[in-house]
Amino acid sequence: MCGIMGYYCFGNIKPDKDKITNMFALLETRGRDASGFAFISEDNLIVHKAALRSSEMIRTNEWKQLTLPQSMIFHARAKTQGSEKNNANNHPLFKQGLCIVHNGIIYNDREIFGKNQRDAEVDSEAILAVLSAKHKGDKIKRVFEKLEGSFAFAAIDKNSPEQLILVKKDNPVDLYYNVRDDILYFCSERSIMQEALEIKSNSKRGFNLGENDYHYYEMENNYAMTINHEGVETYQKYSPKRDEWSFRNYFDTKKKTVGEELIIECPWCLEMTSYHYGRLFNRCENCGMALSEDDLI
DSSP states (O other), X not given: OOXXXXXXXXXXXXXXXXXXXHHHHHGGGGOOSEEEEEEEETTEEEEEEESSOHHHHTTSHHHHTOOOOXXXXXXXXOOSSSOTTSGGGSSSEEETTEEEEEEEEESOHHHHHTTSOOSOSOTTHHHHHHHHSOXXXXXXXXXXXXXXXXXXEEXXXXXXXXXXXXXXXXXXXXXEEETTTTEEEEESOHHHHHHHTTOOOEEETTEEEEBTTEEEEEOOTTEEEEEETTEEEEEEEOOOOOOGGGGSOTTOGGGOOTTOEEEEEOTTTOOEEEEETTOSOEEOTTTOOEEOGGGGO
């Protein structure tokens, strides 16, 4: 389980930095092994990341001295594949001016790279490899067609500095649009945005009147959204690659060996997650709830 978040300013008003700082610190609940943030400034991609909790990252000079730009993406990492001590495994990941933050797990990253050299060991690197490959046509379509696993990711590109891309497959992406400030926020958890942005519901005579200037949206599964300065440029559904791992017979635990990885549906959040048979403790990579062998049935 990792956490992603960010914002996009359509106008000249920037977010309250204290609230963004709080949101970034709260994102730590989804990953404490590393954190980072990225943005585009004067056609340059700026990335700061380290093997620090986000609550520690916000105390660095890089964050304290930062004036918030037009758009940013953030990440809090719970390591799966690749040590956080190698900063290349930490997010944001970037290549050729393209930058992503990812929540989820990619199962066929070794297949994607084959014998080609890779910059790190983290499975998320496969998303970057597919997106940055020089092919004609829809690059998001290629991501859905080539990658097996779950992914919610945000992408920015110094070659298209006005764009923000959000993609959802089996992992959450929640959105809040502040109509007064003309700012879009996104995060892996709605509750994190509600707490950090101090969003409260109003009602009258028992009728829900909404959340003041904030309007909530949940991205649909297998969709990608492209944002530009005008608003939503595209919101498109894609057909994912058949996930071979999801067709394993993971219910027959008698045939499994200790340490073998299974893919199951979490009974708490209903997202797909890995389960290591025989391990003393297992937790859902999406919601963090504890899993037991009873959840295999």
